Amino acid sequence: MTETIQDDFVRSFRASAPYVHAHRGRTFVLLVGGELLKSAGLVSFVHDLALLHALGVRLVLVVGARPQIDARLAERGLSPQFHDGLRVTDKRALDCVKEAAGVARVELEALFSMGLPSSPMEGARLRVASGNFVTARPVGVKAGVDHLYTGSVRRVDADAIRARLDADEIVLAGPLGYSLTGEAFNVSTAEVAVAIAAGLGADKLVGLVEAPSVPSGDGRFGELSLTEASALLVSAGDLAVDVRRQLAAAVACLEAGVPRAHLVPRRADGGLLRELFTREGVGLMITRESFEDLRPARLADVVGLLALIEPLAAQGLLLRRPRELLEMDIERFTVATRDGLVVACAALYPHPEEHCAEVACLAVREGYRGDGRADLLLAYLERSCVEAGLERLFALTTEASHWFVERGFSVAALEDLPSGRRKQLDRQRRSKVLMKRL
Ligand SMILES: CC(C)(COP(=O)(O)OP(=O)(O)OC[C@H]1O[C@@H](n2cnc3c(N)ncnc32)[C@H](O)[C@@H]1OP(=O)(O)O)[C@@H](O)C(=O)NCCC(=O)NCCS
The missing domain is CATH 3.40.1160.10 (Acetylglutamate kinase-like)
Structure with a gap:
């Protein structure tokens, strides 16, 4: 051999x-x-x-x-x-x-x-x-x-x-x-x-x-x-x-x-x-499991998104996103809804020049957790990245690093981030970088 x-x-x-x-x-x-x-x-x-x-x-x-x-x-x-x-x-x-x-x-x-x-x-x-x-x-x-x-x-x-x-x-x-x-x-x-x-x-x-x-x-x-x-x-x-x-x-x-x-x-x-x-x-x-309950967010979802994100931002789990920012970035968001209520969301920010994208603001409303919605959202975003020819997905998180590691991400260095993203980084948050090769 x-x-x-x-x-x-x-x-x-x-x-x-x-x-x-x-x-x-x-x-x-x-x-x-x-x-x-x-x-x-x-x-x-x-x-x-x-x-x-x-x-x-x-x-x-x-x-x-x-x-x-x-x-x-x-x-x-x-x-x-x-x-x-x-x-x-x-x-x-x-x-x-x-x-x-x-x-x-x-x-x-x-x-x-x-x-x-x-x-x-x-x-x-x-x-x-x-x-x-x-x-x-x-x-x-x-x-x-x-x-x-x-x-x-x-x-x-x-x-x-x-x-x-x-x-x-x-x-x-x-x-x-x-x-x-x-x-x-x-x-x-x-x-x-x-x-x-x-x-x-x-x-x-x-x-x-x-x-x-x-x-x-x-x-x-x-x-x-x-x-x-x-x-x-x-x-x-x-x-x-x-x-x-x-x-x-x-x-x-x-x-x-x-x-x-x-x-x-x-x-x-x-x-x-x-x-x-x-x-x-x-x-x-x-x-x-199917992606059919997921859809791109619309402006009408902003109120629902705020209701989902705000309490988690107050706990320091997510970055606070004012209404204007959500409205501006609405096309980046994917939501899962149940009876008209936004029960989960995630945003995807592509960096095509560096063949990667960031998954941000991944959240599931309490009472709707434990049903695999976050996994489904992540799989959905991974799939759209691959379809767009992107090779890596990264996340910045303060408290959920293990959640990402358990889903195939590895801890990476700040230097591994696209330079544009590095410049915008709020270093005070001391977020960890998690990276996944798709
Ligand atoms: C992380 C999150 C999206 C997962 O949602 P979910 O998959 O629907 O359901 P759960 O919360 O039940 O989590 C699923 C599993 O991940 C684990 N988990 C949840 N939060 C975690 C964290 N911060 N770190 C490590 N593991 C975590 C749970 O313990 C559970 O595993 P178990 O069943 O083996 O105990 C949800 O917990 C959430 O919205 N958290 C607050 C926002 C956040 O931290 N987002 C990630 C940063 S971008």
Whole structure:
């Protein structure tokens, strides 16, 4: 190993530490198509899941079997029947689904049992659980077409799944659900994944897509809010079929209260690990928090801003800003409002010649704190800086330096400030300089 490779390894291993802490004890539901099972990447995918499990992530794997079902139908001289995009499952098709799901389960269980010395699975000892977790009911007759053994999820037994996860097992689910009449039904794995994620109160849905890339969000962020993702589903007619299906599942999960979803191209080597353990990721992240409650301030907000800032200025936490100054700088402010009340604000002062900007006057009204509004405002400002090609964000603060450090800022020297800003500095305040590279 050359020194550079060693350095890279140490650097990236250390850089993944915050994600290791963040993911430990969390529940992720992974949704992947049956294409995985016949792909060259299957073994390394299983290795990556074993690693996630070893790092304390609680995993539910929902695997489809569409290509395998179609292949079995073809062997019997049958062709898949669809109506309005929904499979019509007759008795013979149901046999194909049962066979395909059964074989998929056995093959995955075999792979999860690997443990050869000197392989990534050495010492892994993984236990996999599957069972009658999903109760289904027939879809029934739609537009005059009886969908027969095509079902939809009636409920999932979240307690039973939770018990398996508590026992340190990986839970495996597929395209089958069972009815109170004792029959099996063919259900969409996307629907199963959404129901399980919602029922468990999972922390993430991770959808692995076959397409080589996923919609990129906006530019380099690879991130969409729930509203943006829902809009994309409506507006983008050219999404690959499985991307559309997974994006719809992501939106449904977030609407059901799951905080985040990711879409990751399955074929990107180590894509899952890169998405979960690096800042840049490789896929698309969809978050429930959204910037939609934030907006640029208007002159009409000055009274509300004064009411928010004044008490904090009186405590010496913020610089006092007279009404005239607020009016003059109103375009610099972003506000969060609730029922017409300004509940949070922040101002951004760009210094384009030195490729940086100052975040100032960041405040959340008492009674509205602790809901992540300040984080959202900061993320929003960081995003606009990056869009404007700025490279650094700085803040001057007397009492909130730790708040900024905990959000990736480092203490910097006065000399690191743009010269224009240094000249205006009120040195009496003895503010600390906090700087973040974007
Ligand atoms: C800083 C501020 C904007 C954060 O608002 P918020 O994220 O909605 O909610 P909270 O106040 O609950 O703070 C979130 C977290 O930051 C911590 N925090 C708050 N103020 C802090 C400070 N001055 N230094 C370090 N940490 C701080 C809180 O303890 C909390 O962490 P915890 O949940 O782990 O205990 C808000 O506390 C505020 O308006 N403070 C007064 C104005 C100010 O100091 N602004 C920053 C200078 S520009």
